[in-house]
Amino acid sequence: MDMNQYLSMFIDESNDHLQSLNENMMGLEANPDDLSIVQVIFRSAHTLKGMAATMGFEDLASLTHQMENVLDLVRNGKLVMQDFIFDTLFKSLDALEAMVQDITAGGEGKADVSSIVASLQAIVRGEVPIAQGEGAAPAAAAPKEAETPALLDEFQLSVLEQSIQEGHQVLFIEVSIRKDCQLRAVRAYMVFELLERFGEVVKSFPSVQDIEQEKFDYNFSLYYISQKTAEEMQTLIMGVSEIDNVTSVALDVETLSQLVKPEVAATAEEAPPAPARENIPPATQTPAAAPQKEEAKKAPAKSSGAPSRTIRVDIDRLDVLMNLLSELLIDRVRLEQHASDIQSGELTETVEHMSRVSADLQNIVMKLRMVPVDTVFNRFPRMVRDLAKSLDKKVDLIISGAETELDRTVVDEIGDPLVHLLRNALDHGVESVTDRIAAGKPETGSIHLRAFHSGNHVFIEIQDDGAGISRDKVLKSAINKGIVTAEQAAAMSDNEAHQLLFAAGFSTAEVISDISGRGVGLDVVKAKISSLGGNVTIYSTPGKGTTFSVQLPLTLSIIAAMLVRIGSEKYAIPLSSIVETGIVKRSQIRSVHGAKMVEFRGSHIPIVSLSAIFNVPDYDESGEEETEIVVIRKSDKLVALTVQDFIGQNEIVIKNLGKYLPSIQGISGGTILGDGQVALIIDANAFIK
Structure with a gap:
C-alpha cells in the first residue's frame, strides 16, 4: 500500500497534535493535579503513536509509546508530576517535533532519542534522575508498583463486575519468569495461549504488544475471567516450563471498586498487589483526586459533539484562486470602463451586477486567506517557559486577541520577528527575581502579547513590566559603536534614542550569550516588518516597562x-x-x-x-x-x-x-x-x- 498519498495529511495532523501536546503540557504544569488535562494529553499522544506506526515511522511511534507509559501512570494516580518529569516530557516533544520536521523535509523521521527513552523508562521504574540531586524523594511508585497493572478504567471495571454477577471467577494473576530464561517473550506467549483456552484476559500490564516485543522485566500481571478457581489456574500456569512463580488471587465486587479510586489503600491481605498505595507520594492521595477522575471521564463527551465544519485546503490552491480572482478584478475594471464609454444601459446594468458578484467573491476569497494570529502565538508559551527557565527568571506570558485575523502571507512572515521581540523582552526587559524584589515588584514578571484590528491594519504589541529602556545606556552604547556622535546623541529625543535599538550591530548586552548580545536581532525585525509594509514603534517608561508596537497591513494582495x-x-x-x-x-x-x-x-x-x-x-x-x-x-x-x-x-x-x-x-x-x-x-x- 502506497502511504505517500497520506503523507501530507499525516504531517498536518502530527503538527496539530504536537501543538495540542505543548499547550496542554503547559496547562498541566500550571495545574499538576488536573487529571482531565492528563487524559487529553494521553489521547493526543496515543493518536500520534498510532498514526506514526501506521505510516511506518517507528522511531516516532516508539518514543511516543514511552511517553504514554509515563502518562498512563499519571492518569491512574500512580505518579505525581514533578519538575524533572515535565522537563523530560518537554524534551520528548522537542524530539518529536524534530522528527516531524525531518519527515516534512523528505527524511525518514529517524533520530537518536536513546537518552530521552532511558529517562522516560527510569521515571516509569520510579527512579529519580541523578541530576535531581542526592537524597531526592522518589518520584514514582516503587519498581514493584510499576510491574503491577494500571488501574482499571470504567469499561473494564463494568466487564469484570458483570462477570462476577454472572457467576464467573475474576482473578488477578502475577507471573514471574525465571531470570535465566533466554526467550521470555515465548514463555509469556505460552502462558497467554493457556489462559485463552480457559477464559479471557481483560487487561495486562505491560500490554500484550510490549510483552510480545520482550519489553518487560521477567514479570507481568493481568486481570482474568474464567470458570476455574485461582488455585487451578496457578497450577496450570506453573506447568509451563521456565516459570519461576505464579500468584493468583480471586477478586470480589468490593475489591474491584477500589481499583478505580487512586486514594484508597489496600487494607486486606487478599487484595491484589495492584491497589497497594504505600509507596505513592502523599500528593496523589488527596480526596480531590476523585472528582478530578469524574471530570476526566466526562471530558471525552464534550469532544464528541457536532462533526467538524472545517476542511484542509492546500495553500497552493488558495494561491491559484487568488491569482484567478486578480485577473477577474482587472477585467471587471476594464468592462466598467468600456460600459462607461459605450453608454449602453443593458451593458451597464450587467456590468454593475458582475461588479457586485465579483466584490462578494473577492470578500470571500480574502476571508479564505485570513488566518488567526493564534497559529503564530500558540508556539510562544512553550518558548517563554523554556527561556525563562534558562535565564532563571519567573515570567507569565499573557496572550490576548489571538483570534485576530491576518492574511496568510503576513502570518507566515511575522513569526520570526515576534520571536526576536519576545526574547528581547525576556532577556533585556524583565529583571531577575532579586532585582524585581529590590525594586518593590512581584517576583514574577509579566509579558503581554496582544493583537487587535485598527482600520486597515493589525497591531501586535509586546509589553513587559520590566526595567524599561535606559536612554543613557542606549546612547553610550551607540557612541561606543560609532553609530552616532556625542553631539548627535545629546540632541536626540527619547523616541529617537529608542530607534537606535534598530541599528545594525547594536546591542546593550554586556555579555554575549546564546540568547542575545551579538547585535543581531532588532535590525532584522525592523527590516522584515518594513518589507511587509508595516512599521514598529517603541514606548518605554524607565522602571515601569517597555512596549513594542508592530503595525501590519491586513493583506498584501x-x-x-x-x-x-x-x-x-x-x-x-x-x-x-x-x-x-x-x-x-x-x-x-x-x-x-x-x-x-x-x-x-x-x-x-x-x-x-x-x-x-x-x-x-x-x-x-x-x-x-x-x-x-x-x-x-x-x-x-x-x-x-x-x-x-x-x-x-x-x-x-x-x-x-x-x-x-x-x-x-x-x-x-x-x-x-x-x-x-x-x-x-x-x-x-x-x-x-
Whole structure:
C-alpha cells in the first residue's frame, strides 16, 4: 500500500497534535493535579503513536509509546508530576517535533532519542534522575508498583463486575519468569495461549504488544475471567516450563471498586498487589483526586459533539484562486470602463451586477486567506517557559486577541520577528527575581502579547513590566559603536534614542550569550516588518516597562489605493498611507535649510516632487501656480507628494515587479489598470526615510 498519498495529511495532523501536546503540557504544569488535562494529553499522544506506526515511522511511534507509559501512570494516580518529569516530557516533544520536521523535509523521521527513552523508562521504574540531586524523594511508585497493572478504567471495571454477577471467577494473576530464561517473550506467549483456552484476559500490564516485543522485566500481571478457581489456574500456569512463580488471587465486587479510586489503600491481605498505595507520594492521595477522575471521564463527551465544519485546503490552491480572482478584478475594471464609454444601459446594468458578484467573491476569497494570529502565538508559551527557565527568571506570558485575523502571507512572515521581540523582552526587559524584589515588584514578571484590528491594519504589541529602556545606556552604547556622535546623541529625543535599538550591530548586552548580545536581532525585525509594509514603534517608561508596537497591513494582495496622474504616467498610492489630499500654491512652499517645506495643520512638513524623483519626461510642474498634493504618513512622520491630477480611488491587485527589475527605491510593486496600462505602486515608507 502506497502511504505517500497520506503523507501530507499525516504531517498536518502530527503538527496539530504536537501543538495540542505543548499547550496542554503547559496547562498541566500550571495545574499538576488536573487529571482531565492528563487524559487529553494521553489521547493526543496515543493518536500520534498510532498514526506514526501506521505510516511506518517507528522511531516516532516508539518514543511516543514511552511517553504514554509515563502518562498512563499519571492518569491512574500512580505518579505525581514533578519538575524533572515535565522537563523530560518537554524534551520528548522537542524530539518529536524534530522528527516531524525531518519527515516534512523528505527524511525518514529517524533520530537518536536513546537518552530521552532511558529517562522516560527510569521515571516509569520510579527512579529519580541523578541530576535531581542526592537524597531526592522518589518520584514514582516503587519498581514493584510499576510491574503491577494500571488501574482499571470504567469499561473494564463494568466487564469484570458483570462477570462476577454472572457467576464467573475474576482473578488477578502475577507471573514471574525465571531470570535465566533466554526467550521470555515465548514463555509469556505460552502462558497467554493457556489462559485463552480457559477464559479471557481483560487487561495486562505491560500490554500484550510490549510483552510480545520482550519489553518487560521477567514479570507481568493481568486481570482474568474464567470458570476455574485461582488455585487451578496457578497450577496450570506453573506447568509451563521456565516459570519461576505464579500468584493468583480471586477478586470480589468490593475489591474491584477500589481499583478505580487512586486514594484508597489496600487494607486486606487478599487484595491484589495492584491497589497497594504505600509507596505513592502523599500528593496523589488527596480526596480531590476523585472528582478530578469524574471530570476526566466526562471530558471525552464534550469532544464528541457536532462533526467538524472545517476542511484542509492546500495553500497552493488558495494561491491559484487568488491569482484567478486578480485577473477577474482587472477585467471587471476594464468592462466598467468600456460600459462607461459605450453608454449602453443593458451593458451597464450587467456590468454593475458582475461588479457586485465579483466584490462578494473577492470578500470571500480574502476571508479564505485570513488566518488567526493564534497559529503564530500558540508556539510562544512553550518558548517563554523554556527561556525563562534558562535565564532563571519567573515570567507569565499573557496572550490576548489571538483570534485576530491576518492574511496568510503576513502570518507566515511575522513569526520570526515576534520571536526576536519576545526574547528581547525576556532577556533585556524583565529583571531577575532579586532585582524585581529590590525594586518593590512581584517576583514574577509579566509579558503581554496582544493583537487587535485598527482600520486597515493589525497591531501586535509586546509589553513587559520590566526595567524599561535606559536612554543613557542606549546612547553610550551607540557612541561606543560609532553609530552616532556625542553631539548627535545629546540632541536626540527619547523616541529617537529608542530607534537606535534598530541599528545594525547594536546591542546593550554586556555579555554575549546564546540568547542575545551579538547585535543581531532588532535590525532584522525592523527590516522584515518594513518589507511587509508595516512599521514598529517603541514606548518605554524607565522602571515601569517597555512596549513594542508592530503595525501590519491586513493583506498584501488586494488593497484600496488612490490613483494619480503625472504626465502620461499613472501611480497608485495605498489609502492606508494617505492622511489627506489637497492643493497648495507655489508661494506657500518654502525652503528651510535647503529642503522644501510646506505648512500643514500648524506645522511644516517636507514636500517632494514625484515627477522629479521618477524623471517623468512629459510633465513640468514649475510653470504651475498651484499643485495637488497627497500627504502620506508613516508612524508620526508626514511628507507631502506633489502630483498633476487625482484619478480616483480603486481596488488594485498588487503584482510583483519580478526578479529582472532591481529593487527600485520608492516603488513596492505594480498593478494593471482597466485600460491595460501598468501603474506603479508608491512605497510610502521609502519617502518617509
